[in-house]
Amino acid sequence: MAISDDDIELAKVWGDRLGVDGRADLYRLLAKRYAFSDEEKKRIVDFSLLYAIRMLETAGAGLAEEPGLDLVWSGEQARTEMYETPVSSIEGFEFVGKVRSFDNKYWRMASIRSPPKYRQNYHLDELLFTMENSDRKVKVPVTDAITIMAWSDNNYYTGKWAKQTNLSASKRSYSARREFTLELAAIIRRVIRELIEKGVQEVQIDIPAATQYQTRDDIKLVTESFNETTKGLDATFSVHSCFPPSTGYGILFPDLMEMKKCERFSFEYGNRDTFERGLDPKARAGFEDLKLFKEYGFKRQLGVGVVHIHTDTLPSVEVVRDRVLYSAKVTGLPPENLYVNPDCGLRTRRPEVAQKMLDLVVAGAEQARRKAA
Amino acid sequence: MTEYQISLAGLHARNESTIQATQDWERSRINEAALKASFEKDCSSLVALQRSVGVEYVTDGQLTLAWQDFFRPISSGFEGLEPGPMVRWFNTNTFFYKPIVKGEISSDGRALSKAVERRAIDRGGAAKVILPDPLTFAELAEDRHYRSKEKLLFAYADALREELGSLASSGVKYVQFSSPSLVYRLGQKPLSSAGLKQLGEAVRAALKGIHVRSGFHTIFGDAAPYLPSLVDVIPTDDLGFDLTETDDSSLPGSGKGLIAGIVDSRTTYLEDPASLAGRVEGIADRTGAKTITLSPSADLRFVPRVSADKKLELLGRLREKVKGGAAKGRRSN
Numbered sequence: 227m228a229i230s231d232d233d234i235e236l237a238k239v240w241g242d243r244l245g246v247d248g249r250a251d252l253y254r255l256l257a258k259r260y261a262f263s264d265e266e267k268k269r270i271v272d273f274s275l276l277y278a279i280r281m282l283e284t285a286g287a288g289l290a291e292e293p294g295l296d297l298v299w300s301g302e303q304a305r306t307e308m309y310e311t312p313v314s315s316i317e318g319f320e321f322v323g324k325v326r327s328f329d330n331k332y333w334r335m336a337s338i339r340s341p342p343k344y345r346q347n348y349h350l351d352e353l354l355f356t357m358e359n360s361d362r363k364v365k366v367p368v369t370d371a372i373t374i375m376a377w378s379d380n381n382y383y384t385g386k387w388a389k390q391t392n393l394s395a396s397k398r399s400y401s402a403r404r405e406f407t408l409e410l411a412a413i414i415r416r417v418i419r420e421l422i423e424k425g426v427q428e429v430q431i432d433i434p435a436a437t438q439y440q441t442r443d444d445i446k447l448v449t450e451s452f453n454e455t456t457k458g459l460d461a462t463f464s465v466h467s468c469f470p471p472s473t474g475y476g477i478l479f480p481d482l483m484e485m486k487k488c489e490r491f492s493f494e495y496g497n498r499d500t501f502e503r504g505l506d507p508k509a510r511a512g513f514e515d516l517k518l519f520k521e522y523g524f525k526r527q528l529g530v531g532v533v534h535i536h537t538d539t540l541p542s543v544e545v546v547r548d549r550v551l552y553s554a555k556v557t558g559l560p561p562e563n564l565y566v567n568p569d570c571g572l573r574t575r576r577p578e579v580a581q582k583m584l585d586l587v588v589a590g591a592e593q594a595r596r597k598a599a
Numbered sequence: 600m601t602e603y604q605i606s607l608a609g610l611h612a613r614n615e616s617t618i619q620a621t622q623d624w625e626r627s628r629i630n631e632a633a634l635k636a637s638f639e640k641d642c643s644s645l646v647a648l649q650r651s652v653g654v655e656y657v658t659d660g661q662l663t664l665a666w667q668d669f670f671r672p673i674s675s676g677f678e679g680l681e682p683g684p685m686v687r688w689f690n691t692n693t694f695f696y697k698p699i700v701k702g703e704i705s706s707d708g709r710a711l712s713k714a715v716e717r718r719a720i721d722r723g724g725a726a727k728v729i730l731p732d733p734l735t736f737a738e739l740a741e742d743r744h745y746r747s748k749e750k751l752l753f754a755y756a757d758a759l760r761e762e763l764g765s766l767a768s769s770g771v772k773y774v775q776f777s778s779p780s781l782v783y784r785l786g787q788k789p790l791s792s793a794g795l796k797q798l799g800e801a802v803r804a805a806l807k808g809i810h811v812r813s814g815f816h817t818i819f820g821d822a823a824p825y826l827p828s829l830v831d832v833i834p835t836d837d838l839g840f841d842l843t844e845t846d847d848s849s850l851p852g853s854g855k856g857l858i859a860g861i862v863d864s865r866t867t868y869l870e871d872p873a874s875l876a877g878r879v880e881g882i883a884d885r886t887g888a889k890t891i892t893l894s895p896s897a898d899l900r901f902v903p904r905v906s907a908d909k910k911l912e913l914l915g916r917l918r919e920k921v922k923g924g925a926a927k928g929r930r931s932n
Contacts, residue, residue, distance in 0.1 A: 322867055323903020326613060328685065328694035329667045330621035335903055337867050377692050379902060384868045395843055396821075439690050440785050469694055471687040472739055473785055498684040512684070536685055 228260040237273075240577055244280040246273070272355060275300035279360050281581060286588025289543070293588060297365035297428060302571065304352040308369045308432060309377050310334050315348035316413055322379055331574065337379035338406060344413045347420050357425060365428040366421055367466070371410035371451045376435035380406055400443050407447060411454040419459055428462045430492070431455065434570070437470035440477055449481045456487045463487045464529065468494035468570045474515045483522050491519070492529025494569035496549065499534075501541050503548050510552040517556050528557060531569035532590060533583045538575070540582055546590025551597060561598055566591040601883040602890045603921055604655045605914045608816055608839070608860060609729050609777055609898025610669065611660030612907040617641040621664075638663055642716045648908055652915035656727035656773040656812070657720050665714035668695035669731055669777075670739070676710025677758050679703050683741055689779050689819050691865075691901055698740040700751065706758040708765040717769065725772035730759065732776035732815065733801035734790070739780065749797060756805040763809045775814040775858075776802060776835070777897075782820025782844070789824040799832035812836050816858050818897040820844050827851035841896040847882050856890035857882070862913055864895035867906040869913055876920035883921075893917055 234256050241249035252273045255266055262270065278301025287293040305311035310333070313319045319336035326332050349366060356364050383402035390398055418429055436448045456463055465488050470477070475493060482491065499512025507514065519528060530553040532546050541549075550566055557564075566587050572580040613621070620637035623629045642662040649657045665672045674682045674696060682696035711728065720726040731739075737751045745751045763774055781790060781798070790798065806813055816839030822829060823845055830838060830853040839858025840850060843865070850857065859882060861875055883891060893914045899907035 323612075323905050324615065324618050325692075325903055326618075326900060327692055330618075330625055332618055332622075333692070379867045379906075381866060381868045384863075384866050388868075395846070399843070435692060437687060438692060469685055469687050471689065471785060472697060477786065534684075 229256050229258075236577070240277060240281075244277060244284060246276050246280055249273070271304055274303040275352065275355055276359055277301075278303050279356060281577075281584065283360065283362060285581070285584035286592070287585075289585055289589040290592040292592065294362065295584070295588065296363065296565070298356070298360050298362045299365055299367060300352055300356040300359075302352075302367065302573070304355075307333065307573070308367070308434075308571070309374065310336075311348055312369050312374060312414075312417075313378065315346050316374075316410070317343035317345050318382070319378065333377060335377065335379055337381040339382050341382070342406075342409050342413060344416055347417050349417060349421060350424065353421050353424060353426055363428060364426060365430050365464075366426050367430040367432050368414060368418055368421075370431045370433045371407045371414055371455060372433055372438075372448050373435040374410050375403055375407045376438045378406075382406075396441075400439075400441065403439065403444065404447055407451050408454060411451050414455050415457060415459065418455070418461070422459060422461050426461065428464070430464045430466055431488075433465055433467045434469065436465075436467040437475065437477060440471065445477060445481050448478065449484045452485045452488065459487075462489050464490035464492055464527075466492040466529070466570075468531065469497070476515065476518060479518050480522055483524065488526070490527035490529055490565060491524075492531065492565065492567055494531035494534075495553075496532050496541070496569045497534040497536070499541075499549060501539075501545055503542075503544050505548055505552050505555060510549065513549060513552050513556065516553055520556065520558050524557075525559070525563075527563045527565060528553070528559060529565040529567050532566055533568045533586055535569045535572055535583065536574060538579050540579075540586060543586055543589045543593060546586045547593035547597065550590055550594035554594075554598065561595065566594075601888060603879075603918045604890060604892040605652055605911075605918055606654060606656055606727065606775075606858070606892045606894050607649070607658050607660065607729075607899065607911065608775070608818065608858070608864070608894045608896070609661070610666060610900040611645055611658075611662060611898070612900045612902060612904040613662060614641045614644070614904040617662070634664065639716065639718070643722070645908075646720060646722060648911060650724065652911055653918070654724075654911075656725050658727045658729060659716035659720050661714075661729070663714055663716050668693075670695055670698050670736070672710055672714035673731070673736070674698035676706070676713070678705040678707075679744065679754075680740075686739075689783050689785075693900070695739075698736070700740050700742045700744045702744050704751075704754040704758045706761045708761040711762040712765050712769060715766070715771075721770070726770060727773035727775060728766055728771055729775045729777055732778040732781070732798070733759075733805065734798045735778055735780035752797060752801040753804055756801040759805040760807060760809065763805060763811070767809050767811050771811060773812045773814070774806070774809070775816055775837075775839070776805075777816050777818055779817075779819040779897075781825070782817045782822050782841070784820065792828065795825060795828065795832050799834060803834045806834065814839055814856070814858055814892070816860065816894070817841060817845070818860065821846075821849075823849040827853070830855060837890070837892060839892070839894065842878075843896045847878055848885070850882055850886050852886045853888070855888070856892060857886060857888040858892045858894050860894050860896035861917070862893075862895045862910050864897045864899050864907075864910065865901050867902050867909075869909060872913060872916045872920050875913075875917050879917065879921045893921075 679702040683699035813835040814837035837856035
C-alpha cells in the first residue's frame, strides 16, 4: 500500500511534536510514497521505534514535574504484533489464517506442524536500537510460551496425543498443551539469554494468556513455564497479564507466588473500574483483585494498570490518582514498590489517544505521590 | 433407526475478505454499505456451504456486525442492559463485553431480528438461531438491579420470549441455547438440582408459546454431573454435548434428539472420519437416539475460516460414513 498524504501529515505532526531527531530524513523518505527498498523500509521502521521511545520519554510533559516513564521500550514498533513476530521466527509453525479476538480485532493464527526449533533471535535488533537511542532504563517485553501455545493451533501435539487413547480427552488435551509449552519455553529462554548478554537488565514476560486455560494443571503450567523460561538467567523479571475471565485473577493464586524470579506482576485493572473518584471499594471495584497479593503475603513490586486501553473514553487524572492510591492502600506495599502503567499495550489506539493515556499514567502517578507524601 | 442431521453450533469464523473489510471500515477506508455487502457475501457463502453439506437448519453463522460478541445484540438491544468491561470468554482467546444489568430487562422483540441475516438464510432453507441460555447470561452479567439470580434468569427468559416470538413469526424454525456456564464451572460446584430445575423453568419460560424446534447445547465442559437428569429438566427437543469434554459413555438414552458435538472446534486438526463414525455409531447404539445432530463441539470461530469450513465439510463426510454403516448393518441383519 502506498503512503498517503494523511500518513505523511501524521508523521510530520508527531515528529515535530515529539522532537524526533533527523525527522526531516523520514519526511523525505516518505515522500517517495511507494517502491521502498529494504534499506529504506528499515529506516522507516527505525523511525517508528524512535517515535515510540520519544513518546514514552516525554509522556506527561506539561502535566508532571518529571515527565516520562521510568522504564522505556520502543513500543514493539518493530514487531508485527506480540504473537506473529516470535512465531515467524521459530521453526515448526505455519500460518493458517486470521481469528477474531473481539470486535474487529484479529490475530494471525499459526499452526504448529512439527516440534518448534530456534531459528533466530527476533528481538535483538530492536533491543540494540532501543538501548542506543534512550538514556532511560530499558525493559524488553517478551511473549511467553503459554501465550504462543494458547494462541496457536496446537495441531501437531493434538495429533500426537490423540493416539494415547488410554487417557481421558481432557488429559490428552492438557498433555498436548504442556509438551508444546515447555518446548517453546526452552526456545524463549535462549532468546532472552542472548538479550541479557547484550546488556538488557529488565525483561517483561508477557503472559496475556495466563488465565486462558483454567484447570489447576494449566494454572500450574503457567508458573512452570515461567520458571523454565527464566531458569539460569540473571535479570530483573516481571510478568504482565490482562483480561482474565469474569472471576478475575484469583485463579492464578497461589501458584503465581511460585514464580520465584518474578520481581513484579503487572496486571490490567482499569478496564473493570468505575470513573468515579474515591478510595472506597465501590468506586475502585476494578482493583479488588489486588487484595489477593496482600492475602498471599506478596512483598515484591506490583504494576497496576490504571487506564483501560480498548476505549477512547478517558478517566480524569484525579480518578487515575485514586486508582494508584487505592492500589497502595489495599496491597499495603510502600509506594516505591508500585509501578503505574496502562492496562496493556496501546497499539489499538490512535497516537493522540495513546499519548493522552500515557500522560494520565505519569500525571496520575505524580499526583498520587504528592498526596501520599 | 437413527436419523442423522448436521448443524453448526455457534458463531462462525469471518472470511478473510470480511476481516479486511472490518479493518478498512474502522480506518474509514470503506463505508458502512460496503462493509455490509462484505458480510452478506460472507454469509451467503456459508449458507451455500451448509446447503451443499446438507444442513437441515441453516444459520447465518452470526456473520453480521451485530454479533461482535455472543451477548452484544442483547446487551446493546434489550432495555435495562448495556455492555460493560471486556472479559475473557471462558478458556478462549476471545473476549466479550460483560452485560451490565442497570434496570428492568425488556425487549420490543426486534433486537435479535435485526441482528440475524435473514435474506441469506432464507435462501438456504429452515433457519436456525443460536443464543446464550439463561444461566450463561445470569452468571456472566453484572447484576446491579435485581440482586437475585432467579429474578435475573426469568427476566432474561421473558425478554427472550418476546424476541423468539418475532423470530418465529418471521420464519425461524430452530432455536438453540448454548450453555457453557452449566458445564464450565470455573471454581464452582456443579449447579444444584434445584438450580438445574430453575434453569429448566427459565428455558421453558423463554419458549412458552413459541412454535419452533429447540435445542440446548452444553459447550466447553463435561455434562456428566448432570446426567441423566438434564434430559428431563431441560424442556428442549434436542440436548447437546461437547464431546471433546463429555465422554461418549456418559450420554444417556432418551426420547430427545441428541446434538453430538463430535468435531473439535478448537483446532484445525481434522479428525479421521472413520474413527468419528465409529464413535457416533457407538453413541447411537448406546442411547437409542432417534435423531443425532452431528455438530462441532462449539462455535467454529476459534479457528480461521478455511479450517472452520473444512470442519463443516468433515461433518458431511461423517454423515455419509455413518449412514453407510447403518445401511451395511441393516443388510447384514
